[in-house]
Amino acid sequence: MGKHLLEVKGVDVLYGDVQVIWDLSIHVQEGTIVALVGANGAGKTTLLKTISGLMHARRGEILFSGRSLGKLKPQEVVDLGISHVPEGRRLFSSLTVLENLKLGAYPPRARSLFAESLERAFSLFPVLKDRQGQKAGSLSGGEQQMLAIARALMAGPHLLMLDEPSLGLSPIFVKTIFELIHTLNKQKVTILLVEQNIHQALKIAHQAYVLKTGKIAMSGRGDELLADPEVQKAYIGERWSKQ
């Protein structure tokens, strides 16, 4: 295992006066898949937003490759090599697939590598190549999620943050997405994954954190947590037992 690519150290995050993250620390080692799981409202999405600069911590600090992200804006954070695929995908639905991908390669660092990145995206997602002239809004839910991930990869990230990538997808696409995360990780992309599909997420994660009301409730290797009776009882239960 390599060094820490991302370190979150004792951050407090507030929405107005409401604190949603309390003195939270996590670390992500280079080349791993790290899962953040927990109930709705536990602060998972907020943590990703804070890392990508959409929100800022009131206290504590976030280090990426040893550099403090401080008050950097999202457009600056993505240029450092952190790409965030937000919940709900947030594609530009009136723009074509190709235009979405072009904007993904907007950071100066990524622009010169556009041709290679595009080729890589199309080889990972052949369906996007066939549909490159179509409006993003006309794609199916699964295809839109693929486009959202492909668009984030166009920036050439070292760290890819995925917020609920399997949400609302059919089981076949859920399987595809998790296989894809595995493939990307094999290609040296470090992944920070927020998932409501806890069983699947823990299965592929090297390291996982269970969040509860803005604090870390448990952490450990993915397979350890998966086997933990408490996690089984609280988060997995009947619903996922068949998968």
Place this chain on the structure above:
Amino acid sequence: MLKYLSVGLIIQLLVSGILFGTMYGIAAIGLSLIFGTMRIIFFAQGAMIVFFAYICYWLFTLLGIDPYVSLLLITPISMLLGIGFYYGLFKGAAALEDRVSSLLIAVGLIFFLENFMTVVWTADPRAIVTAYTSHVLRPLAINIPFTRLMALLIAVLSTVGVFFFLRKTLIGTAVRAASEDVVSTTLMGINPNWVNAIAFAIGIGLTGIAGVTLATVYSFDPVYGFIFALKAMIALALGGFGNVGGALLGGILLGLIESLGSFFVGAGWNEAIAFGVFLLVLSFRPQGLFGGSVEKA
């Protein structure tokens, strides 16, 4: 009145309407772009048009620069001024996503400009008179004033230019993306200030172009702009917010409505008809008359 009606007259009314409406169209495109990224109606659009009409007037009377040649100066100056306006006046409000402040700044700008223009150029109407001002082309016995034909040509060229900029350049694509989801564009590495500044550059650049065509076609005074901005807003509503081609068509349609309305109903009804149409469209087809419901640019 109806017994004088002939095919020739109808065609004349239609042609006049189209030529008249193109100026609403260019102003509406500017409104549409600024609305797309900032989510405000930039009411000062009309005052800006009149301001540039005065600049054109000055360049002509003081320096003897032909109005169409002055476009080469006025277009880049107005675009730079647009960027200056954004960074100087609107950036703070945009960062807070405070649309009320942005709107008030735009309204403040109207009053500033109107009073500024009254001080500098007085409230007397001004007009530019060149060798070609009264030149009228008469193909097939239809009167087409040269300056209005030029206005149409300039409007169409500007629209095509803006359209290609938005479609074919990366920053233009970013402007379209931002009018859909600003937060998502920041995650792509796009600076929202830059996108807003570009929208202002084009929006105010178009007021420069519209100002020149206004100065060549009509006489104008410092407060002429406000009603003009309202008309541009109607054109925008007709064409659909956030749709460049639709904005030009909306302007032309409004010109036609006014032209036909003032002939058949009377010129005094012009504004009543225009705003009546505005209300009807907003009530029954708020997405505009052209294209799909959420089609952009």
